[in-house]
Amino acid sequence: xxxxxxxxxxIGIYVILSISLNLISGFTGLISLAHxxxxxxxxxxxxxxxxxxxxxxxxxxxxxxxxxxxxxxxxGAPALRIHDDYFVIATFAFQVIIFSILNNWVxxxxxxxxxxGIPQPIIFGWNVSSHxxxxxxxxxxxxxxxxxxxxxxxxxxxxxLKAIREDEIFAQAAGKNVAKYxxxxxxxxxxxxxxxxxxxxxxxxxxxxxxFTIMExxxxxxxxxxxxAGSLWGTVIGAVVxxxxxxxxxxxxxxxxxxxNIRQIIYGSLLIGFMMWRPKGLLGExxxxxxxxxxxx
Amino acid sequence: xxxxxxxxxxxxxxxxxxxxxxxxxxxxxxRFFDISLGALFTVCPYFAFLLKxxxxxxxxxxxxxxxxSTMLLEVxxxxxxxxxLFRAKASPLIILLVSLGLYIILxxxxxxxFGDDTKIIRPIEVQEGLSIFSAxxxxxxxxxxxxxxxxxxxxxxxxxxSKIGKALRAVAIDPELAAVSGIxxxxxxxxxxxxxxxxxxxAGILMALDIDMTPTMGLDALVMGLVAAIIGGPEKVxxxxxxxxxxxxxxxxxxxxxxxxxxxxxAFVILLLFLLFRPEGLIGRKVKKATV
Numbered sequence: 001x002x003x004x005x006x007x008x009x010x011i012g013i014y015v016i017l018s019i020s021l022n023l024i025s026g027f028t029g030l031i032s033l034a035h036x037x038x039x040x041x042x043x044x045x046x047x048x049x050x051x052x053x054x055x056x057x058x059x060x061x062x063x064x065x066x067x068x069x070x071x072x073x074x075x076g077a078p079a080l081r082i083h084d085d086y087f088v089i090a091t092f093a094f095q096v097i098i099f100s101i102l103n104n105w106v107x108x109x110x111x112x113x114x115x116x117g118i119p120q121p122i123i124f125g126w127n128v129s130s131h132x133x134x135x136x137x138x139x140x141x142x143x144x145x146x147x148x149x150x151x152x153x154x155x156x157x158x159x160x161l162k163a164i165r166e167d168e169i170f171a172q173a174a175g176k177n178v179a180k181y182x183x184x185x186x187x188x189x190x191x192x193x194x195x196x197x198x199x200x201x202x203x204x205x206x207x208x209x210x211x212f213t214i215m216e217x218x219x220x221x222x223x224x225x226x227x228x229a230g231s232l233w234g235t236v237i238g239a240v241v242x243x244x245x246x247x248x249x250x251x252x253x254x255x256x257x258x259x260x261n262i263r264q265i266i267y268g269s270l271l272i273g274f275m276m277w278r279p280k281g282l283l284g285e286x287x288x289x290x291x292x293x294x295x296x297x
Numbered sequence: 298x299x300x301x302x303x304x305x306x307x308x309x310x311x312x313x314x315x316x317x318x319x320x321x322x323x324x325x326x327x328r329f330f331d332i333s334l335g336a337l338f339t340v341c342p343y344f345a346f347l348l349k350x351x352x353x354x355x356x357x358x359x360x361x362x363x364x365x366s367t368m369l370l371e372v373x374x375x376x377x378x379x380x381x382l383f384r385a386k387a388s389p390l391i392i393l394l395v396s397l398g399l400y401i402i403l404x405x406x407x408x409x410x411f412g413d414d415t416k417i418i419r420p421i422e423v424q425e426g427l428s429i430f431s432a433x434x435x436x437x438x439x440x441x442x443x444x445x446x447x448x449x450x451x452x453x454x455x456x457x458x459s460k461i462g463k464a465l466r467a468v469a470i471d472p473e474l475a476a477v478s479g480i481x482x483x484x485x486x487x488x489x490x491x492x493x494x495x496x497x498x499x500a501g502i503l504m505a506l507d508i509d510m511t512p513t514m515g516l517d518a519l520v521m522g523l524v525a526a527i528i529g530g531p532e533k534v535x536x537x538x539x540x541x542x543x544x545x546x547x548x549x550x551x552x553x554x555x556x557x558x559x560x561x562x563x564a565f566v567i568l569l570l571f572l573l574f575r576p577e578g579l580i581g582r583k584v585k586k587a588t589v
Contacts, residue, residue, distance in 0.1 A: 031394075218397065
């Protein structure tokens with residue numbers, strides 16, 4: 001039972017992460033490989049505050065959102081000048097830099113040893129401690145994320161985002177301040193990812209930089225590609241499929257070291273398969289098809 | 298001490314430059330960032346390891362056989378995947394994500410078959426290094442630098458003088474016009490990827506001979522190569538070479554106080570600065586792309 005709840009909680013965390021990335025990548029068309037970085041910054045800010053100044057959970061989450069949002073603006077800023085695959089490389093760069101800081105700034109972040117003993121959250125006197133309580137917390141945060149994202153993508157704001165995705169020059173010609181929209185969506189997405197990071201840190205009570213590597217970013221982007229870029233429910237399905245997949249392998253009785261590799265190979269194959277035959281994913285509406293090899297770059 | 302740092306930077310740049318030239322060749326003719334080149338960089342020394350340890354071949358023969366085997370693998374990959382994507386006019390982003398998936402598969406296959414621990418292919422007996430004033434350079438490091446210089450020259454000659462090089466340049470400038478002029482664009486792209494793969498494989502072997510190998514070494518090397526290509530200007534081999542030298546010198550001398558653990562972050566800070574303020578690279582011409 002506890003095991004089942006644990007899987008559900010993990011799914012919840014990845015739903016928040018992938019929906020926030022879908023706002024950036026699926027709805028606005030800015031593929032970002034820096035999302036695990038925002039997730040990590042959220043986790044580290046919340047944990048460091050809880051451990052060092054013993055501030056309440058909600059204050060920690062708020063600070064994590066603000067800091068991660070500022071970082072989001074920083075990562076989104078190059079999107080104003082560089083495009084498509086060059087932008088992917090730039091976000092890759094940010095991801096590696098963030099990981100490098102978490103891993104190498106030992107005196108502040110604990111370095112590779114990580115941070116242990118992160119206290120469980122207390123929200124208005126409610127001490128979240130058991131699995132079922134965490135599931136409630138995560139579930140309500142997922143619902144909140146979905147609701148906010150729905151409001152965002154169905155609003156006039158969201159329509160401009162889709163216009164930027166389909167044809168940026170056209171959006172600009174229609175008098176939209178493309179730069180402002182891109183930055184805003186990056187700040188929003190990064191802030192949401194920080195919430196997931198803060199809750200993850202409290203739930204596991206231990207974090208180290210290896211949870212926030214480039215591979216984690218690739219995993220989150222795979223959820224979107226498989227679930228469907230530009231589809232909120234598709235993202236939820238993608239998260240469920242990709243988080244439960246390794247658990248199925250666990251029951252197949254493979255040794256742990258082999259299972260880790262096989263899991264990665266399956267992710268890689270899924271990524272290739274979907275990109276080659278169904279780039280829209282299961283329920284998506286955007287297929288990353290802008291500027292083919294024949295077109296002018 | 299300073300001389301030693303220069304030598305270290307030269308050795309590091311000899312790896313960066315080879316894989317960087319490979320990545321820039323693919324970028325020019327196929328117009329995407331090939332992440333899977335990082336996996337082929339890893340696969341090549343592992344092929345050599347397999348031939349040497351499991352079949353008992355001598356080291357030199359294993360290396361000589363490993364590079365064509367990796368190129369053959371690239372031919373299989375190209376004909377089974379990339380050529381379809383090119384024909385379907387897939388966007389650079391889609392092809393980049395496919396090559397990322399391919400990288401993940403190949404890297405994990407290597408670690409499934411050989412394990413994650415460090416493997417050694419260099420000859421066991423430690424050779425006395427050459428001393429230049431106070432600096433030391435091992436024979437393999439010297440060979441690395443010489444081979445890199447040789448391969449850079451070879452690639453420049455190939456691109457400038459040979460028929461295939463001419464076709465490569467034509468496809469790089471305008472694939473459709475090239476196709477109309479009777480150039481087999483598909484074949485030229487295959488050539489460019491196989492040449493890139495050979496360069497990357499050679500770099501992988503040189504790196505493995507010097508600092509041994511692990512299944513994940515390719516991604517780091519590839520991104521350094523990409524950084525070198527972007528900051529130098531991927532349009533010209535000489536640009537990539539300058540980019541690699543610049544990158545390695547900044548890493549080894551500029552960040553010397555901080556230590557090697559900041560090399561990667563340093564490289565990416567340089568990359569971001571270039572992308573933002575000089576996207577055409579050190580020697581590239583300024584091109585105004587789709588003015589937004």
